[in-house]
Amino acid sequence: MELRNVIVSVAPDAVEVIRWGGLSYFHEGGGGIVSAGICQIGIHEDHVRLAFIHGAFLPEPRGLFEGRQKVKRYIKLKSYNDVPWDYLKQLIGESSRFDPRSLQIKN
Numbered sequence: 001m002e003l004r005n006v007i008v009s010v011a012p013d014a015v016e017v018i019r020w021g022g023l024s025y026f027h028e029g030g031g032g033i034v035s036a037g038i039c040q041i042g043i044h045e046d047h048v049r050l051a052f053i054h055g056a057f058l059p060e061p062r063g064l065f066e067g068r069q070k071v072k073r074y075i076k077l078k079s080y081n082d083v084p085w086d087y088l089k090q091l092i093g094e095s096s097r098f099d100p101r102s103l104q105i106k107n
Contacts, residue, residue: 002080002085003041003048003050003077003088004016004023004041006085006088006089006092007025007038007039007041007092009089010089010092010093010096011025011027011038011092011093011096013027013028014026014027014038014096015027015028017033019033019040020040020042021042022040022041022042022043022049023040023041024037024039024040025037025038025039025040026038027096031100034053035100035101037052037053037054037095038052038092038095038096039051039052039053039092039095040052040053042074046078047076047077047078048076048077049074049075049076049077050074050075050077050088051067051072051073051074051075052065052072052073052074052091052095053071053072054071054072054095054098054100055067055071055072055073055074055095056070056071056072056073057071057098057100057103058073058091058094058095058098058105059094060073060091062084062087064084064087075088075091
């Protein structure tokens with residue numbers, strides 16, 4: 001629930017839908033769920049996964065991103081107390097402002 005609250009606080013215009021076995025967030029009117037995608041929450045047996053469809057284009061200096069898909073990257077969140085909440089807010093904000101057509105983060 002906390003992760004959902006963070007996403008809504010950072011990207012209040014995001015639309016939440018259930019897709020691919022989890023929650024997906026995107027900008028309605030900005031394209032489809034992939035082209036206008038912000039992030040996804042996936043629930044796994046031993047962790048929660050916060051995925052960014054365009055993650056390969058986001059700056060991520062802490063090296064927390066995992067994944068080998070073409071551009072999608074994710075962060076495994078294993079313990080509430082160990083989650084870097086402020087850093088996730090920053091990444092979600094950058095993803096929310098990312099324009100896949102120009103491959104740039106809007107200000």
